[in-house]
Amino acid sequence: MGYTNxxxxxIAAKLKNMPVIEKKKQEHSKQDAVKLLSKEIALLQKRGYTLDQIAETLRGEGLDITTPTLKSYLQRIKAGKNKDSKTAHKTESKKTVTPVNKQAAETGQQSKESEAFFTPKPDSDDI
Known part of the structure; x- marks a missing residue:
């Protein structure tokens, strides 16, 4: 079945006239909330605030969290960032070997010139 212009x-006019649906307020877990607030929390710590004081302030704002839980979440966030930076560093350090001539690059084959790209060194007893 075909559709006329x-x-x-x-149909397009009906779609354009449909009312806007308001997005529901996104709900976050405590851990997500701490992750979203982690920069501000770190700044407070640099200014001399303790985790007890920060947790108390968060509770006063309606985020029901204990000091040990806050500390645990912050450690998880820090560990995740360290893991991400180590992964990024490993990715950056990988090198690719490219063919020496253009024809080899286009055909996906290596030329004889690029077969050996390093000179092996003799073994040694030193570690």
Whole structure:
């Protein structure tokens, strides 16, 4: 079954006139909340605030969290960032070997010139 231009225009007009649906407020877990607030928490710590004081302030704002839980979440966030930076560093340090001539690059083959790209050194007893 085909659709006429008139029918498609009528559908398009109905779609354009549909009311906007308001997005529901996104709910976050305590851990997500701490992750989102972690920069501000770190700044407070640099200014001399203790985790007890920060947790108390968060509780006063409606985020029901204990000091040990806050400390645990912050450690997880820090560990995740360290893991991400180590992974990024490993990725950056990988090198690729490219063919020496253009024809080899286009055909996906290596030329004889690029077969050996390093000179092996003799073994040694030193570690």
């Amino acid at each position: 008139e029918k498609l225009e009528a």
